[in-house]
Amino acid sequence: MNIVKVGDYEVGQGHPLLLMAGPCVLEGYEHSLMIGKEVKKIADKLGVPYVFKASYDKANRSSYSSFRGPGLEEGLKILAQIKKDLGVPVVSDIHETIQVEKAAEVLDILQIPAFLCRQTDLVYEAAKTGRVVNIKKGQFLAPWDMKNVLKKAEEAGNHNIMLTERGASFGYNALVTDMRSLAIMRELGYPVVMDATHSVQIPGGQGTTSGGQSQYVPHMARAAAAVGIDALFLEVHDNPEEALSDGPNMVRLDKLEKLLTDVLAIDKIVRG
Structure with a gap:
């Protein structure tokens, strides 16, 4: 397996489970920093390497009027400051090739959203930066088909790649997670990430916004740890009911x- 370097951390077989966590979207500097600080306290207590995540732009909203975030320029400024204040790597989504160069100046991980994982130019340009690229498996793709996506990134000479599972479309407004996909994608030679919060999303399930079933996030995370993962991706908020994006599938900060603790206990058994 290729070992991926994220800041001072190494991710992959034989290395500690990485946590990628934070709010779905940046809701201002102070609030986002507060969540990051609280998550980092927990991560430090448990000995988990931590990457702060938040989107500067949510470009694939259900409704045109949905909150998207501060945008590229302001969002990257906020992420750069949070990166400095917390002393941890940061990750955010990119949506267009025109964003790649500026995003790579700040982000330690460039994330390809699931809907865009087949966008050849986006994957290639992201990989060309040499930054770590986290590619979310499309809800419409089989895990073995991610080998074609990987080849696009490899063509750019980059092997700093992670693959993320976030569920597959199962009829209308429903996702189901096939835990086999974690093992299958890991066999492609790169670290795998479980996105336990988007896996319980109900796309468009509330009409003009997506719904979710956050009560199942712990089950997804524990099951993924039992299969074997290299990183866990969680969207976290102090008050999901008031979150500006994806509240129904987010983890409460106090949970x-x-x-x-549960995930790490399972992870320890599996690694042992």
Whole structure:
């Protein structure tokens, strides 16, 4: 397996489970930093390497009027400051090739959203930066088909790649996670990530917004740890009911430590 370097961390077989967590979208500097600080306290307590995540732009909203975030320029400024304040790597989504160069100046991980994982130019340009590229498997793709996506990134000479599972479309407004996909994608030679929060999303399930079933996030995370993962991706908020994006599938901040404790216990058994 290729070992991926994220800041001072190494991710992959034989290395500690990485946590990628934070709010779905940047809701201002102070609030986002507060969540990052609280998550980092928990991660440090449990000995988990931590990457702060938040989107500067949510470009694939259900409705034109949905909150998208501060945008590229302001969002990257906020992420750069949070990166400095917390002393941890940061990750955010990119949506167009025109964003790649500026995003790579700040982000330690360039994330390809699931809907865009087949966008050849986006994957290639992201990989050309040499930054770590986290590619989310499309809800419409089989895990073995991710080998074609990987080849696009490899063509750019980059092997700093991670693959993320976030569920597959199962009829209308429903996702189901095939845990085999984690093992299958890992066999492609790169670290795998479980996105336990988007896996319980109900796309467009509330009409003009997506719904979710956050009560199942712990089950998804524990099951993924039992299969074997290299990183866990969680969207976390202090008050999901008031979150500006994806509240129904987010982990409550005060529930995070218990969830991570369970996941790490399972991870230890599997690695042992």
